[in-house]
Amino acid sequence: MFQIQTPNLILLELCDDDASFILNLLNDADFLQNIGDRGVRNLEQARTYIRNGPVTMYRQHNVGLYKVSLKEGTAIGICGLIKRAGLSDVDLGFAFLPQYRGMGYALEAAQGVIQYAQEWLGLERIAAIILPGNTPSVRLLKKIGFKAEGRITLPGEHKELLLMIWKISAHGHSPREEK
Template identity: 40%
Template sequence: MSSYKSYKTERLILEPTSNKDAEFILELLNTPKWIKYIGDRNVHSIEDAKNYIQHKMLPQLKKLGYANYTVITKSAKIKIGTCGLYNREGIDGIDIGFAFLPKYENNGFAFEAANKLIKTAFEELAIPKINAITTKKNFRSQKLLLKLGLKFNEIIKLPNDNEKLLLYTLNK
């Protein structure tokens, strides 16, 4: 993974997620908020997590040079969440997403990581627009998207999914 770029903020390191993050990804994907707001990905073992990383995260990284990043604290080198730029089916353009372990919420980490990726998208990756999706009930995510400068655009449904999602957008 070392050939792909990592990013740093004041308190965080954002490294492209790789198989070495399987144990962390297993924990994160099974937190109550992940399952409630993002959905059960049926990742119930380290092997499942490695397969998820291999088939859901790495193909986009290899194709576009960016994807999902594991968010690590600079000070203690603890993996606390993920933040990424995704080329998601059903969304016109690139979508930003984030998820953190419960004990690391409410510390500004999601804002710090997402803000860094938005700036990187606009300044380094020449992405002209950032989208984000969230459920109607995920008020904390909606609040963070607004704080990041995204504006509510419309209600959408992704292919093969009946859930109505809120689409937010930020143009460069």
């Protein structure tokens, strides 16, 4: 069974049992504003979202968004890697319930995912795309070594996004480790 453990968190693949959690997360006001409306309004739509999104991505690309839980089991957010049309690299995605923001959990989960991507998937470069005005996410990405590389509009979309890149340096270290 897939699992990433960090000092305070456990990241696991999403499944149908996570539908209630996903329904709440995807309908959070900040999620709707900064990530987008996924049209998920009931538990059956949440299960379909999980199956057609993360579960399909796990099978097809060996990456996806993972449920982030506290060690005692409370689901607090999602974090993982996404393979999108219009991006040559996988991109880091994350979203947390409001009551768990600003506590360092997104940073810890993102660092765990990057370490997994580097050590187990052999990735040397990861993208992140965000709305330029999403200051907390931009700040978090910079903290873990992502650098702005320009703007991008994904196929079929109309919003311009900030493209940030994390990559291993010529010395084999992440940008965060070089400081």
